[in-house]
Amino acid sequence: MRTFSLLKRISVIDQKSQKSAGKVEDIFIDQTGKVHGFVICKQGFFARKCFVSFSDVSFPNDQTMFVSECRMSPKGFKEQRLKPFFTMTLKPRFFLKQPIYSNEGETVAVIEDVYFSTDWGTIVAIEVTEGLFSDLMEGRKLKYANQPLLIGKNSFFVR
Numbered sequence: 001m002r003t004f005s006l007l008k009r010i011s012v013i014d015q016k017s018q019k020s021a022g023k024v025e026d027i028f029i030d031q032t033g034k035v036h037g038f039v040i041c042k043q044g045f046f047a048r049k050c051f052v053s054f055s056d057v058s059f060p061n062d063q064t065m066f067v068s069e070c071r072m073s074p075k076g077f078k079e080q081r082l083k084p085f086f087t088m089t090l091k092p093r094f095f096l097k098q099p100i101y102s103n104e105g106e107t108v109a110v111i112e113d114v115y116f117s118t119d120w121g122t123i124v125a126i127e128v129t130e131g132l133f134s135d136l137m138e139g140r141k142l143k144y145a146n147q148p149l150l151i152g153k154n155s156f157f158v159r
Contacts, residue, residue, distance in 0.1 A: 003127070004088050004096070004114045006062070012040050012052075015066045024065060025049065028085040029095070033123035035116070036085060040067070059120060088114065100128060100143075112140060 004027065012021040026039040028051075035054050042048045056068045086093045095114065099107040109128035117124050125142045129135050 002062070002116045002118065002120060004116070007116070007120070010063060010065050012065045012067055015058075015068050021050075021067055026087045026090050028087055029123065030085055035121050035123075038065075039087070039090070054121065100126075109141070109143075115142070 007024055007027065010024050012024060013019070014021045020043065022040045022042040024038055025041040027035060028037045028039070029035055037051055037053045038057065040050050040052055042050060052067050052069070058066045060066060086095050088094060088096050096111055098111050100109045100111060102108050109130045111126055112129050113127040114123055115125040115127065116122065125144045127140050127142055129140050
């Protein structure tokens with residue numbers, strides 16, 4: 001399985017020019033845990049962001065992502081793109097560091113990382129922390145998504 005922390009380090013190469021297009025900054029997912037696209041931060045004097053659809057990328061290995069088209073983001077990029085989607089770190093609808101609640105409404109853990117399928121297309125597990133002492137004694141835990149992951153507006157429920 002591949003993690004978001006690994007994905008953030010991946011170099012992005014433009015397939016046409018074979019030149020660096022930047023690095024992956026974030027990822028767009030829907031309420032079922034399906035990946036829809038990536039935010040690429042272009043390197044250079046003025047760092048710019050672009051959106052790449054999941055259908056426009058390929059992964060030849062674990063350190064590289066090829067993109068066929070990287071569209072520059074219009075003004076209001078975050079507001080326009082975030083309405084139906086969650087991201088890992090971009091506010092207002094971000095996923096990492098969010099609490100997980102039990103059915104009774106109690107906070108049981110906090111999301112630390114996300115594990116994706118081998119093609120990066122779907123979330124298959126969530127790495128959670130239950131606190132410093134629990135992490136030291138037992139380690140962080142993985143919550144597997146046996147069924148499609150359902151994400152509420154402001155809270156996450158794990159069966």
